[in-house]
Amino acid sequence: MNLSPNTLLAASGAIGFSVLLIVAFLRRPQKIQAEKIAVLFIASGLLWSIGKTFSSFDGIAAPNLWANITLHSQILMPLIFGGLMLVFLDKQKYQYWYAALASLIFLVWLAWHWNFGGIVESIVPYFPTLSLFESWWLVRQSLISLTWLVPFSLAFIAFFQAWQRHPQAQYRNRYWYGLGGTVFLLAANIVLTFAPAQYLWIGMIANIIGGLLIAYTCISYYPTDLHFILRRILQSITVTMSISVILFLALSTAYLFTQWQVPPKNVLWWLVAMALALGFILPVIIQSAQKTFGGALFGSSDDEIELIRAYSQTIKTDWNFYLLSQQALQFILKEMNIPRGAVFVNEGDGTGHITVKLAASAGLGTPPSQQFNADNPWIQHLKNQKSPVTLYDIEMLYQYRQMDAENKRWLTELGIDTFVPMILRQNELVGVLALGAKPQHRPFSPHELRQVQAVAEQLALDLDKARLFGQLGTVNQKLGALSEEFETIDQGKTDFISIASHELRTPLTHIHGYASMLLEANAEELQDPKFVQEILAGIAKGSSRLTSVVDLISDVSKADFGKLDIMHGLVNLDEVIKEATDDQADALQERQQTLIVSGTSQLPNIDGDGARLAQAISHLINNAIKYTPDNGTITIAGREFTDDTDDTQWIEITITDTGIGIDPADKARIFSKFYRVDDVAYHSTSNVKFKGAGPGLGLPLVKGIIEAHKGKIWVESPEYNEETCPGSQFHVTLPVKHPETKDEPSKSEVSLSGAETRRWTSRDMAIIQEKVNEKRATQTPKTENQP
Ligand code: ADP
Secondary structure: OOOOHHHHHHHHHHHHHHHHHHHHHHHOOOOOHHHHHHHHHHHHHHHHHHHHHHHOOOOOOOHHHHHHHHHHHHHHHHHHHHHHHHHHOOOHHHHHHHHHHHHHHHHHHHHHHHOHHHHHHHHHHHOOOOOHHHHHHHHHHHHHHHHHHHHHHHHHHHHHHHHHHOOOHHHHHHHHHHHHHHHHHHHHHHHHHHOOHHHHHHHHHHHHHHHHHHHHHHHOOOOOOHHHHHHHHHHHHHHHHHHHHHHHHHHHHHHHHHHOOOOHHHHHHHHHHHHHHHHHHHHHHHHHHHHHHHHHHHOOOOOHHHHHHHHHHHOOOOOOHHHHHHHHHHHHHHHHOOOOEEEEEEOOOOOOOEEEEEEEEEOOOOOOOEEEOOOOHHHHHHHHHOOOEEHHHHHHOHHHOOOOHHHHHHHHHOOOOEEEEEEEOOOEEEEEEEEOOOHHHOOOOHHHHHHHHHHHHHHHHHHHHHHHHHHHHHHHHHHHHHHHHHHHHHHHHHHHHHHHHHHHHHHHHHHHHHHHHHHHOOHHHHHOHHHHHHHHHHHHHHHHHHHHHHHHHHHHHHHHOOOOOOOEEEEOHHHHHHHHHHHOHHHHHHOOOEEEEEOOOOOOOEEEOHHHHHHHHHHHHHHHHHOOOOOOEEEEEEEEEEEOOOOEEEEEEEEEEOOOOOOHHHOOHHHOOOOOOOOHHHEOOOOOOOOOEOOOOHHHHHHHHHHHOOOEEEEEOOOOOOOOOOOOEEEEEEEOOOOOOOOOOOHHHOOOOOHHHOOOOOOOHHHHHHHHHHHHHHOOOOOOOEO
8 A cells, every 4th residue: 555645644634633623522521512613613623634644545345435524524524614713712602504504405415426316407507608417516516615605704803803802811822823724724624625736735734734723723712822933933033043153153263273274183182172162152142032022922021939038128107998909909000011901909797708809909990899609710710829820711611601790790890801819828718809801912921920929928927917906906995985985984983972972962961950850859849830830840841852852773784784674655745745844844943945846736646655755755854954044935836747768657856955055076975874074073963954964864764765765865056155055956756566465556545654663753752642643543545554
C-alpha cells in the first residue's frame, strides 16, 4: 500500500479530531448547547478526515464509499460550523431557523447529488447553452458553495456583533481563536471547492487546522492567551537572533584568523574568550528580552513581598474601616493601572446569608448592597477556592447558570471584571476586592492575580483589625454612657432618700405632734369634743398623706416591673377628665389659672381603668399648674384618630400649658424615676406651689399607667425658659380597644370612671370617699369593673 503525503495529512487530522472528541467527552458534561454542537462538529471533522484517509489509499475496498463519506462530511462540516458559531456567539435565538435552513440546503444537495426524483433531468434543460455535464457541475458547485457561503456569512456577522458586545480580554482572546479557525475553514472550503487536485493538500491542511482551532475554542473556556503566546515567540526569536549574531561574528572571525595564518592555539584562545563572553552576555540578553516583551505582560511590580511592603507604607490608618478600604483600593488600582474598582465587605448576619456591602469604590458610583445565600456558586468559589472569579467565568461557566437571577444581574451590572476574595483564618470571607478592566482590556496575568490576592489577604487582616478597633470604640462609648447613667441613677437615689425622708417626715411630724398633744391633754381637754376632733383630724390627715406617699412609691416600683394593677372596663374619657380637673380645681383657683377643655365630650369609650387614667391626667394637670406662673392657661384637648399602619382606633389627649417649658435634653429623662430638672432644694410637699417639685415619681407613674393601657406618652416643648415661658405640651395616646381584651367596648355599657378603684389621692381620702358615694348614689353602674 502506498502512503501518499495526503494520506498522512488526513490521518493526522483524524488523530487530532479523535483526541479532541475524547477530550470533549472526558472534560465536559455537555450541558451547554455550544458543547453539544461542538461534539457534532468534531465528529463531522473526524468523519471527513477518516474518509479522506481511506479514500486516498490506492486499492482500498469500496473506494466510492470513502469518497462519498468525505464529500458529504465536507459539506456537513461548514453547515454544522454555522450552527455552532450562532450558539457560541450568543445568537441562540436563531438556532432553530438556522437548523431548518441548513437541513434544507443539505437535503437539496443530497437530492442533486443522488438525483432523487430525476431532479437533475428536470433542471438541466434550463441551461441550454451548456452541456449536460457542465450544467450538472455548475449546479453542484453552486450548491457546495452555498453550504459554506451561508454559514460563514452568518458567522462573520455574529463575530462582529459579539466583538462589540464583549470588550473583556477573555472574550476577545477566545474570539481571536474562533476568528482564526473561521478564516482557515473558509480558505479550506474555497480551495476544496474550486482549486485543482494538485492544490488540494492546501485545503486539507487549512481544514484540519481550522476545524481543530474551532473545536478547541468551543470546548475550552480558557484558551491560552494569544498575547502571551505572541510575546513568548518574540522573546524567543530575539534571544535566538542575538545568540546567532554573536556566534556568527565569533566563528567568522575565527575563520578569518585561520585565513590569516594565526596559530591554531591562538584561534582556540579566541574561541574560549568568545564562549566566556557569551556566558556573560547571554543572561543579559535573556533578561532584557524578558523585560521588553515579558514586562508589559507581567506588570511592572517585582514580587508579592515588595508589593505588600509598598502597600503597608501607603496605608495611613489602622482603625477607620472605610478610610482603610479606600486607601487600599486606591493603592491597588494605581499599582495595577486600573481605572475602577471597589471593596465590598461581608455583612453576614450569622444566619447563613451573606450581605455584600460597599466599603469603598472608585469610578463605579455607589452600587447597593446585595444579599447572597451561603450556597451561591459565586460565594462558594470565593470561599472554597480562595481564588479570583472573573465576570467571564460567571457568564460562561455552567455552575453559574443556576445562580439566582437577581444576584447574577447585580454581579454583571457592576462593571467589574475580576472579583478577588479577602479571606481570613482559612475560610472566613471578610469581603471581596472587585477590579475593573485593565486598559485595552488586557487580561490579568497569573502573576498579577497572585499579587492582587496577596494584597487582598493583607487587606482582610487589616479590615479585621479595624473592625475590632471599631467594636472596641463602640464598647467604650457604651461604657461611657452606662457610667453616666449610673451616675444619674446614683444621684437620683441620693435625691430620693432626701426627698422621701422629707416627704415622710412631714406627715410623721404632724402625727407625732397631734399624738403628743393628746398625750399631754388633761381630763378636761379630753372631754372637749372639738379638741379631740381637731387632734384626730390632724392625725388622719397626716396618715393619709403618709399612705399616699407610700402608695406612690409602691405604684412606681410596680409600674417598673409592669405589674401595675389595672382594672378593665369601659371608660368614658370625658368623665375621667372631669374627675381629674375636679381634683385640681382648688389648685387651679389658688394659682389663678384658666383651664380650657375641648373635644373630650365626643370621645368614644375606651377599654381600661378609669381611676388610673384619672390619676394620670390629674397628675399631668397638676404639673401644668405647678410649672406655669400664676394667671397661666392650661388647655386639655381630645381627638380620635386611626393608625393607618394597622387600622386601629386611637384617642389622643393633649395637656398644654403656658409654663416654663422643658429643655429638649430633659424630655426623655423626666419620665424616669427620681428625675427632676431642678435642684433638690426646690423640693416642696405642696402640690400647688410654682415650681414646687415633688418626689420625681409622678411622671414615671403616669407613664406606667399609660403604658399599661398600651398607650404612649411624650412631651413637646421648645425650651426651658422661665422668662419667656414657651410652655409644654404633654401628649397621651390610648388605643380605643385594649389589644389584650377581646370584646369590643360599647357605649351602652358605660361604667363609672371607677373611682372606687383609686388608690392614690392627692387630697384627703375622706373627701374622695365622699365624692365616690355621691356618684354612686346618682348613677348606678350596670357592670362592675372586672378585676
Ligand atoms: P415632680 O414630682 O418633681 O413634679 P414629675 O415626675 O411629675 O415629678 O416631673 C418631673 C420633672 O419634670 C419635674 O421636676 C419638672 O421639672 C418637669 N416637668 C413636669 N411637668 C412639667 C411641665 N408641665 N412644665 C415644665 N416642667 C415639667
